[in-house]
Amino acid sequence: MGYGESIPIKTRREIELMRLACRHVAEILLELRELVEPGITTLELDRWAEKAIGQRGVVSSFKGYDPHGLPRYPAVLCVSVNDEIVHGIPGRRELQEGDIVGLDFGVSSDGYHGDSAVTLPVGRIDAEAQALLDATRDALWRGIEQMVPGNRLSDIGHAVQGRAEEAGYSVVRVFAGHGIGSRLHEPPWIPNYGKPGRGPRLMPGMVFAIEPMVDAGRPEVRMLDDEWTAVTADGSLSAHFEHTILVTEDGPEVLTQVEGSH
Ligand code: MF3
Ligand code: CO
Numbered sequence: 001m002g003y004g005e006s007i008p009i010k011t012r013r014e015i016e017l018m019r020l021a022c023r024h025v026a027e028i029l030l031e032l033r034e035l036v037e038p039g040i041t042t043l044e045l046d047r048w049a050e051k052a053i054g055q056r057g058v059v060s061s062f063k064g065y066d067p068h069g070l071p072r073y074p075a076v077l078c079v080s081v082n083d084e085i086v087h088g089i090p091g092r093r094e095l096q097e098g099d100i101v102g103l104d105f106g107v108s109s110d111g112y113h114g115d116s117a118v119t120l121p122v123g124r125i126d127a128e129a130q131a132l133l134d135a136t137r138d139a140l141w142r143g144i145e146q147m148v149p150g151n152r153l154s155d156i157g158h159a160v161q162g163r164a165e166e167a168g169y170s171v172v173r174v175f176a177g178h179g180i181g182s183r184l185h186e187p188p189w190i191p192n193y194g195k196p197g198r199g200p201r202l203m204p205g206m207v208f209a210i211e212p213m214v215d216a217g218r219p220e221v222r223m224l225d226d227e228w229t230a231v232t233a234d235g236s237l238s239a240h241f242e243h244t245i246l247v248t249e250d251g252p253e254v255l256t257q258v259e260g261s262h
Contacts, residue, residue: 003189008181009205014112015246018181018207021058022114022244022255024107028052029116030260032077032105038097038123042079045103046090049077053107061106061113061184070227078104078117085172085213085221085230085238086117097123100133102240106184113184115209116256117242128216129237132169136214136239137262139163139171143192143210147245147252153188153199156210161193164214172213172238174221175230180209180244202247207255211242 010018032049053060053076060076067073073087080088080102081095088102095101104117119133143160156177164171177190188200192212217236224231232238241262246253 003187005187007179007188007200007206008186009203010181010207010246014181015205015207017110017112018114018244018246019255021107021109021112022116023258024056024058024109025105025114025116025244026256026258026261028056028107029103029105029118030258032103033118033120036095036101036120036122038095040095042081042088042090042093042095045079046075046077049105058107058109061108061115065184073228076105078102080104080229080238080240082237083232083235085215085232086175086240087228087230089226089228095122098125098129100125100129100237100239104240104242111182113180113182114244114256115180115184115242116244117211117240118262119239119241131167132214132216132237132239135164135167135169136212137241139212139214140210140241140243143212144243144245144252144254147202147208147247149202149204149247149249151202152197153190153202154194155196156208157191157194158196160210160212164192164212169214169216170219172215172219172221175211175213177208177210177242180207204247204249206247207244209242209244211240213238213240
């Protein structure tokens with residue numbers, strides 16, 4: 001994966017292609033949101049997303065993704081329910097009233113990727129679950145606010161962690177945000193925690209996927225036998241929000257945001 005390499009700076013043409021890929025991601029995620037209700041299976045959400053991909057003539061960034069030494073990712077969507085943190089594989093599970101469900105989705109168009117995730121309530125959820133969703137979304141936006149030229153890379157994770165911990169939650173350590181472009185995962189690796197003022201300076205033309213995973217309990221992770229699904233070791237609820245963001249002279253441009261997005 002090469003997270004130690006230098007951080008790519010996108011050309012104007014590359015930025016245009018990324019805007020397009022990211023708009024597809026944002027629009028499909030918004031449409032998926034309407035389907036989330038008690039009784040729908042996680043596989044039905046995946047099937048629907050795969051159809052939308054086909055209709056738009058874009059390509060899944062996730063299906064067939066081949067991390068070294070793991071099985072290929074088998075679906076176009078990651079669906080992570082309750083204590084599942086990320087990378088839940090769609091299947092026969094039916095969503096139930098009171099669940100929270102993370103939808104993580106990415107496509108490429110003309111070879112450039114967009115990546116975004118949102119965690120949603122299924123029907124009515126309790127106040128604690130809602131507070132976790134609100135804090136995690138807010139933590140993402142605190143990180144995004146740091147994406148101005150001249151800031152340092154670690155300012156992002158520091159801001160994310162501060163927001164999550166001030167609410168009494170913990171940030172997952174073993175997964176992180178990432179650069180994104182002609183590959184889904186590019187340098188740099190962007191932890192959701194850390195001291196401020198460290199690492200490379202942010203420059204216009206850098207594009208990052210920022211994706212806090214926040215646990216109501218402790219941050220430790222356990223992997224399921226499918227080798228993809230990550231759950232909280234203590235069984236606590238976990239939420240995940242993600243956007244793909246371009247650093248511009250004027251600050252962050254959230255490429256996966258359209259009207260109505262998280
Ligand atoms: N947003 C997730 C990530 O960056 C999605 C990856 S799913 C995979 O880790 F299949 F592509 F791995
Ligand atoms: Co991502």
